[in-house]
Amino acid sequence: MTSIGEALVAHLAVRGVECVFGIPGVHTIELYRGLAASGIRHVTPRHEQGAGFMADGYARVSGKPGVAFVITGPGLTNTLTAMGQARADSVPMLVVSGVNAMDSLGKSLGHLHELPDQQALARTVALVSERVESADHLAPALERAFAPFQSGRPGPTHIEIPLDVAGQAHTVSDLPAIPEPKSIVDPDQIARAAEMLANAQTPVILAGGGARFAATEIRKLAEKLGAPVVQTVNARGVLYDHPLGVPASPSLTAVRDLIEASDVTLAVGTELGQTDYDMYATGKMPAMRSLIRIDLCPDQLARHAADVPVLGDATQALTALTAQLETNAPCADGAEHAAKTRRAAFEEIGPEMRTLSDTLCAMRSAVPNAIIVGDSAYPIYAGNLYYDHDRPGGWFNAATGFGALGYGIPAAIGAALADPSASVICIAGDGGAQFSLPELMCAVDENLPITFVIWNNHGYQEIATSMQAVDVTVVGCDPTPPDFEHVARSCGMPFWQCGPEAKTIASTLKAASCERGPTLIEIRAPNVAHAS
Incomplete structure (x- = not known):
């Protein structure tokens, strides 16, 4: 009993x-x-x-x-x-x-x-x-x-x-056997989707968070079709450093142009939500001709009507779709269209965001194959606009969707526990970090290999900039941050401090990642909004 x-x-x-x-x-x-x-x-x-x-x-x-x-x-x-x-x-x-x-x-x-x-x-x-x-x-x-x-x-x-x-x-007697999850994909819908894609001249694939465990299948299908693959925030890494990859926000004009110029759009595991596809709140989604959607949720499929809705798991559906396609003549211009879109999207995000995106690339090179977990911090905003990660599912944050501050530090702890072999980097702003700063001690208790990177620009820079953009006097955006060196010391964590230059951050991060257990890096960055 x-x-x-x-x-x-x-x-x-x-x-x-x-x-x-x-x-x-x-x-x-x-x-x-x-x-x-x-x-x-x-x-x-x-x-x-x-x-x-x-x-x-x-x-x-x-x-x-x-x-x-x-x-x-x-x-x-x-x-x-x-x-x-x-x-x-x-x-x-x-x-x-x-x-x-x-x-x-x-x-x-x-x-x-x-x-x-x-x-x-x-x-x-x-x-x-x-x-x-x-x-x-x-x-x-x-x-x-x-x-x-x-x-x-x-x-x-x-x-x-x-x-x-x-x-x-x-009374616990015989515990029930847990059935394996089943996802049966409708072969008729797969056949319809395959026919549309086989006849496409300029197909494009939109990969969402539901495709993050289907990176191999995304690549095989993209290569068979010669189709560019636009990756939303939660899908970054599914086509790393690939000629067909477009690791940029579908809210950017350059990416919207690519989608609207395509004659068939295949959307995989993406809800086509506003924070990915219309983050500038224009009220308009990019136009999608001949839309095929693959999603686990029938309600989600019903929210955005598709010419061919495919209900099912992304991995199974993509495998079936690739097997159904007989074409061995991928669209010759797919890689060229993807490259053009990458160049235009990177130019579009502006010099400040380009610098931050380059900084993220330097961090990626310093600690390859790391899991990067973010809060609503300035570098994370830049990465969500444009950044190519080297690990499927290894880039995620709370700066889209629900958008909860305080997410980064505890979510990084969960990530490190899920994969003890991985290096984990948490990027949080000084404002967002203060929502959940005590959780650093949980990382110490569990001796987790996490490098906590605090981007300290002394305030809520993104909000201050947004206030200034609409001529609202900036109020409430400059909470005083703690002394992060003392925070680290009080937690018994090794501490580094550096400036915002990419090379400096990369070398500091590389040194910190060699430590056992959690470490903290404070990046002293200027608050551009307050300086202006």
């Missing part, structure tokens, strides 16, 4: 969960009863929002759902921001929370951590929210919470266990 809390942990282990991010509290003690003996690693963040962001970074790198344990009330509300980011970027995340005793729910009796309706709040963000009210509810609740990770578009899900239920008796 065991408890419901212990049974939950056993079920998670069977489902392949290897790591849980959480801060124990009186409302989750029973969830921890079986954790130590389960083989699941527990990582303690300094804030529940950090737990959620760590779960996000872990999921993006591992491809498995990130799991967080949080208390009722403030524990869950603190995690909602991270759940919002995960929902925007289709990141699989399970949040398990406590909730007050069953007979108190909804009665406003003044209990500790009480909310009027916690589950209703969770449902505003979670794809699924389940309450376990008895032992019989546990397995079905887990099945429903994991269902979005098995098929369709993933995102955050939630399970809450009342305080008086978690310790109740539960």
Whole structure:
């Protein structure tokens, strides 16, 4: 005989969960009863929002759902921001929370951590929210919470266990076998798509975050078609340093021109969202003729009508599509069109962003094949406009989609835990870093090989620049940063400081990456907006 809390942990282990991010509290003690003996690693963040962001970074790198344990009330509300980011970027995340005793729910009796309706709040963000009210509810609740990770578009899900239920008796006998996820691609739709692409003169491929694990398949199809591949932020790296690669934002005029000049557009794993395709808020998406879409989510396919909608996993659909195509005469001008677009897009972003993009390239060369996790920092904005990364899925940040500040530091911790063999670089601004600075100690506790790069321009430069652009007096954009050297020393982390020149940053980063465990680099950059 065991408890419901212990049974939950056993079920998670069977489902392949290897790591849980959480801060124990009186409302989750029973969830921890079986954790130590389960083989699941527990990582303690300094804030529940950090737990959620760590779960996000872990999921993006591992491809498995990130799991967080949080208390009722403030524990869950603190995690909602991270759940919002995960929902925007289709990141699989399970949040398990406590909730007050069953007979108190909804009665406003003044209990500790009480909310009027916690589950209703969770449902505003979670794809699924389940309450376990008895032992019989546990397995079905887990099945429903994991269902979005098995098929369709993933995102955050939630399970809450009342305080008086978690310790109740539960008999764990035979844990259910977990079926392998299945994605059956319609052969008729593949045939239609193949026919359109076979007859295309100037095809283009749009790769989104849903294609980041299908880099090999993207390359094979692109080469067979001679089609340029435009990579959104979450797809950078799928075609690194390739003649057909276009590692630039589809919001740029040069990239829009490429898309609009194409006679067939194949969009793979991209929601065609505003922050990728219309970041300048013109209200217009680039026109796409003869659109083929591949996506896991039928609702997503319905939001932007396509001539041929293909429901299914990107890897399977692309493999089937490549096999169906008989053409051995790829479009001869594809590489030329891609090169022209790269040159025009790089010119379009302007001298300041070009310099920052070059800086990112120098960092990439200093630490090859690293995972670069970003916050809403100036170099990240530049990289999202134009930057080619050397690792599929190795460039991601919170400067698009939901756009949550404070993401970078904890998400980098999750990424490092997901792939212990990888070097991880976190790029955060001095403003965004202060949202989650205490999480540095979590990286120290876990002895993770992360180089935290703080781009210190003494304020919210991007916001200040935006205010100035519309003649609003700059107010509130200059929060005083801490002394980052003292921060590093207080955490027991090696510290470097350098200027914003690309060569200096690269050499400093190379030295820092040779250290064991986490390190911190402060880049002293001018605040252009305030200087003007």
